[in-house]
Amino acid sequence: MKIENRRKGSCTTVLVGKKASIDGSTMIARNDDGHEALDPQRFIVIEPENQVRHYKAVLSGLELDLPDNPLRYTSTPNAVLKEGIWPAAGINSENVAMSATETITTNPRILGLDPYVENGMGEEDLVTLVLPYIKSAREGVERLGQLLTTYGTYEPNGIAFADNEEVWWLETIGGHHWAAVRIPDDSYVVAPNRMNIDEFKFDNDDYMCSDDLKQLIDENHLNPDFEGYESHYNLRHIFGSSSIKDSVYNNPRTWYGQNFLGNVSEDPQNQELPFICEASRKITVEDVKFVLSSHFENTKYDPYGTTNRPEERKLFRPIGINRNHSVHILQVRNNVPFELTGVQWLAFGANTFNHVVPFYTAINDTPASYRDAKGEYDPTNMYWLSATTAVLGDANYDLFVDLRNTFELNTMAKFHEIQNETDKNFELAEDKIAYLTQANEKLAEAAFKAQTELLGRMVVLGSANMKLRFDFND
Numbered sequence: 001m002k003i004e005n006r007r008k009g010s011c012t013t014v015l016v017g018k019k020a021s022i023d024g025s026t027m028i029a030r031n032d033d034g035h036e037a038l039d040p041q042r043f044i045v046i047e048p049e050n051q052v053r054h055y056k057a058v059l060s061g062l063e064l065d066l067p068d069n070p071l072r073y074t075s076t077p078n079a080v081l082k083e084g085i086w087p088a089a090g091i092n093s094e095n096v097a098m099s100a101t102e103t104i105t106t107n108p109r110i111l112g113l114d115p116y117v118e119n120g121m122g123e124e125d126l127v128t129l130v131l132p133y134i135k136s137a138r139e140g141v142e143r144l145g146q147l148l149t150t151y152g153t154y155e156p157n158g159i160a161f162a163d164n165e166e167v168w169w170l171e172t173i174g175g176h177h178w179a180a181v182r183i184p185d186d187s188y189v190v191a192p193n194r195m196n197i198d199e200f201k202f203d204n205d206d207y208m209c210s211d212d213l214k215q216l217i218d219e220n221h222l223n224p225d226f227e228g229y230e231s232h233y234n235l236r237h238i239f240g241s242s243s244i245k246d247s248v249y250n251n252p253r254t255w256y257g258q259n260f261l262g263n264v265s266e267d268p269q270n271q272e273l274p275f276i277c278e279a280s281r282k283i284t285v286e287d288v289k290f291v292l293s294s295h296f297e298n299t300k301y302d303p304y305g306t307t308n309r310p311e312e313r314k315l316f317r318p319i320g321i322n323r324n325h326s327v328h329i330l331q332v333r334n335n336v337p338f339e340l341t342g343v344q345w346l347a348f349g350a351n352t353f354n355h356v357v358p359f360y361t362a363i364n365d366t367p368a369s370y371r372d373a374k375g376e377y378d379p380t381n382m383y384w385l386s387a388t389t390a391v392l393g394d395a396n397y398d399l400f401v402d403l404r405n406t407f408e409l410n411t412m413a414k415f416h417e418i419q420n421e422t423d424k425n426f427e428l429a430e431d432k433i434a435y436l437t438q439a440n441e442k443l444a445e446a447a448f449k450a451q452t453e454l455l456g457r458m459v460v461l462g463s464a465n466m467k468l469r470f471d472f473n474d
Contacts, residue, residue, distance in 0.1 A: 028329075033325065088100070141168050169183060181207055187279060304401075328345065
């Protein structure tokens, strides 16, 4: 099977260090996008006894034995498994978060030296092979790095890890190589579908990579930069693309996200936008959700714009798009009991008309409305209900946007209220896992009710504005 025939994602990632967030938590977040507009996903828990011990990939045929001591973990796999599980993201019972993967770019120089591996690893596999076996974000980088070196990969990807102290970002390089950077505590990242790591320091504890990466660069004359050649390594210049496609598909997303979060830049097509930005204010979950739902609001590039020219509306690819299958914000909190540490904020469907729900991850089951999506349309399931709302909202954004804004304000307030109450009374619970599992049921019930109410109000409002109408008084 050729690489180009495999399913490819087109996601956007946001990373936030603990001193850059409003409450001292770390956050790794991503839109799980694809090339098809609809691809139902589920939210589940994998208990240790249900984790496979011998793994075989559907797409590549990769086979390997897995350790006998897996941890419990959450994940958001596909509802239809014809191309494999695709777990996408989750948090394990040690409160380590993993988001995989962000499809990135590369260039022919590195692929000529280290070609892709047809029967290697890919997006289908990574969470299953790594998340159940790590007890820190750094361990996640180390395990994935070892697997990449041993088995290789058939595609270029970026993968995020977080615990309550550290956030790490790893990018694959060629078939077997990789590099990873610890995001500074006071900083954030907005990463689109390109090679993102720029400045890289060898022999530094906040950077990790394949053992021979520096040698590979030097011996094969891969560094295109003149300045400080012996000490200056910009991996985006060395291994990335810097293509015309990047200037319209990738860079504008980084530009918009960074501008919203405080790193102001004038040029949306700038190939040199920084990988890591120091936060100018404390970042909230709501900030991250806005970035991952955004479509160049208040700029001439907004696809929903009414005063901009049609060609401007289609110039750049927005972050929020019809191909958002889900969005997750994996929050690892500090200053709370261990079982309350991991929170998987989750929403399904195109992000402009959905809401993220703060599900606890120290649980033994997930709510049925989020767990049981199938390939067939079913509005009693949250994925399909969210997709219905998005399709209707997209048909007349200006008509429905105020409803959407009120809906988001009210739902997020309700979720914070439930979360605050759950946190406050946690120590009184005898069975902690059962208590948090029930809290998730309460959150899902509130979320489903609110989404249903929004859809109903949109139908009522939209029916009065249908084109198929006649009035004797007109």
